[in-house]
Amino acid sequence: MTGAESFGLTDADLAVKPTVYAPGMFDGKVALVSGGAGGIGRATAWLLARLGAHVIISGRSEAKIAGLIGAMRETGLACSGHAVDIREPEGVAAFFDRIWDEHGQLDLLVNSAGGQFPQAAIDFSVKGWNAVINTNLNGTWFMMQAAARKWRDAGQPGSIVNVVVVTTHGLHGVAHTVAARAGVIGLSRSVAVEWAPLGIRVNCVAPGAIETDGWKVYTPQVRAAYPMTNPMMRAGDAWDIAEASVYLGGPAGKFITGELLTVDGGGQLWGETWTTGKPDYFKGADSRGADRPDGD
Numbered sequence: 066m067t068g069a070e071s072f073g074l075t076d077a078d079l080a081v082k083p084t085v086y087a088p089g090m091f092d093g094k095v096a097l098v099s100g101g102a103g104g105i106g107r108a109t110a111w112l113l114a115r116l117g118a119h120v121i122i123s124g125r126s127e128a129k130i131a132g133l134i135g136a137m138r139e140t141g142l143a144c145s146g147h148a149v150d151i152r153e154p155e156g157v158a159a160f161f162d163r164i165w166d167e168h169g170q171l172d173l174l175v176n177s178a179g180g181q182f183p184q185a186a187i188d189f190s191v192k193g194w195n196a197v198i199n200t201n202l203n204g205t206w207f208m209m210q211a212a213a214r215k216w217r218d219a220g221q222p223g224s225i226v227n228v229v230v231v232t233t234h235g236l237h238g239v240a241h242t243v244a245a246r247a248g249v250i251g252l253s254r255s256v257a258v259e260w261a262p263l264g265i266r267v268n269c270v271a272p273g274a275i276e277t278d279g280w281k282v283y284t285p286q287v288r289a290a291y292p293m294t295n296p297m298m299r300a301g302d303a304w305d306i307a308e309a310s311v312y313l314g315g316p317a318g319k320f321i322t323g324e325l326l327t328v329d330g331g332g333q334l335w336g337e338t339w340t341t342g343k344p345d346y347f348k349g350a351d352s353r354g355a356d357r358p359d360g361d
């Protein structure tokens with residue numbers, strides 16, 4: 066990985082990229098995007114703000130948040146930000162107190178904070194496993210529960226979109242995140258029912274290969290193969306996921322809850338993603354090797 070290398074859409078792109086949505090769609094609304102200064106979160110933050118929302122951006126890095134807020138404010142968009150580690154439930158609860166103190170409302174939460182590292186599952190350390198489960202399952206849950214409690218206590222409706230990964234097919238070398246995200250999808254379906262009486266909708270978006278700086282954790286060889294992991298033979302961009310999240314989380318999705326929208330160019334139907342590189346064993350019959358243990 067080369068530190069200066071950068072992937073995906075820039076702030077300059079996101080400031081002007083055309084959208085299918087109508088201007089003013091989120092006028093008067095407040096939206097929170099966790100991981101909002103990352104690739105997908107950043108696109109979501111720009112889109113929501115361009116549609117009229119006041120967008121609150123969170124993440125761990127103050128510097129990344131400040132940079133994004135500066136760029137968005139320069140174009141006249143309404144936004145603010147706060148560094149919060151989603152794995153810290155007390156910090157998350159205090160963050161939601163602050164949101165209600167400052168805005169008195171929250172209309173949409175997009176949980177885009179997350180990530181993992183590529184490694185064969187057999188080699189996961191306890192610390193590595195816990196880091197990924199804590200981030201993607203526990204952290205997402207702390208954000209969901211804190212938002213729902215505020216909406217319940219204020220008697221306000223709300224909407225949550227959780228950005229996950231494709232868990233049903235073909236994502237190899239990241240079993241910890243597949244486990245965590247399958248948990249988030251199941252959790253979302255469960256609370257979609259429990260929280261419907263509170264006027265809270267909960268949906269998930271599962272991106273396929275979406276070119277962002279998050280790709281830096283993968284080797285150049287692995288990254289080069291990502292566009293070939295779906296029948297469209299290309300990567301998507303963060304705007305694809307931002308528009309999907311706005312569809313589910315905003316007014317267009319008002320009769321949708323407990324749903325999972327996969328945005329992967331058809332990768333769940335055809336294709337495979339090896340985040341650790343494809344083992345020889347899977348490259349063809351000739352590569353199985355005479356010394357493969359057959360188990361009998």
Ligand SMILES: CCCCC/C=C/C(=O)SCCNC(=O)CCNC(=O)[C@H](O)C(C)(C)COP(=O)(O)OP(=O)(O)OC[C@H]1O[C@@H](n2cnc3c(N)ncnc32)[C@H](O)[C@@H]1OP(=O)(O)O
Pocket residue numbers: 179180181182183184190192193194196197200230239273274275277278279280282291294338340
């Ligand atoms: C078709 C294409 C799709 C590909 C699939 C999905 C792609 C994406 O999601 S891309 C965008 C997502 N962004 C990222 O994944 C960002 C990079 N990842 C991370 O920041 C971390 O993995 C994290 C999410 C777990 C961060 O947690 P944190 O607690 O900050 O982690 P640490 O760096 O302190 O590490 C803790 C622990 O985890 C083990 N570990 C971390 N990295 C690796 C690694 N590369 N290989 C093996 N093990 C790793 C390790 O045990 C660490 O502890 P120490 O050894 O004491 O450092």
Ligand SMILES: NC(=O)C1=CN([C@@H]2O[C@H](COP(=O)(O)OP(=O)(O)OC[C@H]3O[C@@H](n4cnc5c(N)ncnc54)[C@H](OP(=O)(O)O)[C@@H]3O)[C@@H](O)[C@H]2O)C=CC1
Pocket residue numbers: 099100101102103104105106123124125126127129149150151152177178179180181200204228229230231271272273274275276277278279280
């Ligand atoms: N890009 C892709 O191809 C795919 C992405 N996804 C998922 O989509 C989501 C967004 O990915 P993408 O934008 O590409 O990745 P990025 O790495 O660019 O963004 C992820 C963001 O999450 C934040 N984050 C990570 N851990 C924490 C934490 N403990 N507390 C608060 N914030 C945290 C990071 O903020 P900071 O650096 O400030 O900590 C970072 O900005 C992730 O869940 C990712 O796994 C799923 C499938 C494919």
